[in-house]
Amino acid sequence: MANKYSVILPTYNERENLPIITYLLAKTFKENKLDWEVVIVDDNSPDGTQEVAKQLVKLYGEDHINLQTRAGKLGLGTAYKFALDYVKGNFVIIMDADFSHHPEAIPQFIAKQKENDYDIVTGTRYAGNGGVYGWNFKRKLISRGANFLASQLLRPHVSDLTGSFRLYKKEVLAKIIEVTQSKGYVFQMEMAVRARSLNFTIAEVPIAFVDRLYGQSKLGGDEIIGYLKGLWTLFTSV
């Protein structure tokens, strides 16, 4: 059976970014002759993201764009869990919808996965020629600090625990999600830690993370507090 790649795109106020990211995803998959779909999980974005997504369903067809909606902003981690029920591919790619993650890296993730039949391939901003572009000093410090704290407490096996550009075998993603509790951004770190506990194999691909094209980050103080609480829970329990 040929592989099918399902991209989960969580959206909250991504009206401007969504058509561009979808176009580039379609282009990348077509050029590489890959079977693909995008599952959009929109949390009732006030900016009208859903209206744009509906147009994209018409444009690309229901086989390629699956729009799923929830009543309100329920958090990034729960969006992935929710999407999994609708995924048809045997591989799942998770990425941000704001263009921080460029679709052109996807063929590298796929090639890396095939090298050793890895369970997970994760993008890293903090190894090899990976990097972060466009963030101010404060935001860089938060990301570096979060990864540094985690590296001290959790003996990580990946260099970018908080990144969210990843490729999973679907059954692997389902098993990790089953044991993952986090609802917000800390979800990414917990997923990586749980993957190690479950002995799944992980490879890394360096990525250039570029600050979002349009709109604003949803990272707020509550997410930072959630991250610190989640880190402590993992440190004391895993």
Ligand SMILES: Nc1nc2c(ncn2[C@@H]2O[C@H](COP(=O)(O)OP(=O)(O)O[C@H]3O[C@H](CO)[C@@H](O)[C@H](O)[C@@H]3O)[C@@H](O)[C@H]2O)c(=O)[nH]1
């Ligand atoms: N459905 C849904 N989507 C959400 C929610 N919160 C955020 N998103 C979506 O999740 C993606 C990332 O959100 P941003 O707010 O843009 O995150 P960032 O600050 O730019 O990203 C950094 O932190 C993230 C969390 O760990 C990382 O995913 C990312 O790689 C980066 O390091 C975007 O597509 C955004 O619309 C939510 O509650 N619900």
